Amino acid sequence: MVKVGIIGFGFIGRMHLATLRAGGLAEVVAVADGDASRLARSGAGDGNIAIEGDTSLVDVETFEDPNKLLDSENVEAVILGVPTYLHKSYILKSIEAGKHILCEKPMVLDANEGCEVIAALEGYDRVFMVAHCIRFWPAYVKAYELVREQIYGHVLSAHFVRNSPKPLWAWDNWLLDEQRSGGAILDLHIHDVDYVNYLLGKPTEIAAAGIREGKEGIGQIVALYTYADGPVVSLDGGWAHQPTFPFRMTFRISLEEATLESDGAALHVHTASGEHLVPELLPGDGYSREQEYFFACIRDGKTPAIVTVQSSLEAIALVEEEKAAIGRSG
């Protein structure tokens, strides 16, 4: 079994630990976090999705200095769950250390940093993948198959929604600092931006409007993607919501012969012939499925094809185009 080290033991680092333990796909041998108090925490922790499973660090080597984890020959693969402004430096250090790398999304803070990462990965013979979990989320996977195989004809329109209460749980409140997180548009909304790019490719035109919340950056976004060959897609996302508002991700895709609808968990297919189908989905969630794929790539010596380095950069570039469009719309 591949031996894994997790760097950054906040919400997503803990989610990765619990998910890996439940799936038994790899062995977490080490965890590092720059804030020692984070290594002493117990319980499910924080974030907008409940973490179920074992996040204890019993029998796991812990490091307050992540460089020591990277120096450890016992660690073959790293999962990077540090704040986004630190992704580039940890990716570069992990490449230097010769590890397989699963880096959380967004790959980096901006497209310039993305180009530096792509240059550093030139000729790298280990697996590198950005954890764009929505490409692996079962309802989204099934919708992708139905659309790409044109089971119900072409896409006419689509609507993606992703909303969360304001994330007050992050270490040092880094999420509410645009300089460190990129704001909701890069941190949260990018999930749908990336999925739409995966599903339909780069739009011909992007229009967008958003709410800027001072140093927190753009907290709420409505974007409209149009394609020369037809589809019109709207994306609504952000975290400008009150504490008791529940996290929600939903979508609707209208095709010539069916309308697909999802609450993020199930997929409903309403066909032109009047049927309402609820297809069986893959087991697990986007986290377990992305891990399964990442470790299969390591085992089989393959470069990830579902999420590529290039597609990870494209998602950031699309967010930057939305930001420019928001600037234009005043």
Ligand SMILES: NC(=O)c1ccc[n+]([C@@H]2O[C@H](COP(=O)([O-])OP(=O)(O)OC[C@H]3O[C@@H](n4cnc5c(N)ncnc54)[C@H](O)[C@@H]3O)[C@@H](O)[C@H]2O)c1
């Ligand atoms: N795929 C998803 O669904 C998803 C969900 C949440 C977060 N994320 C991404 O995961 C990353 C982390 O987000 P989070 O919500 O877990 O944040 P978090 O604040 O909960 O955790 C970040 C952790 O990094 C640690 N840290 C800070 N500086 C460090 C350093 N220099 N070296 C090592 N550790 C350091 C902090 O102590 C903290 O424990 C972000 O890039 C975020 O966008 C992805």
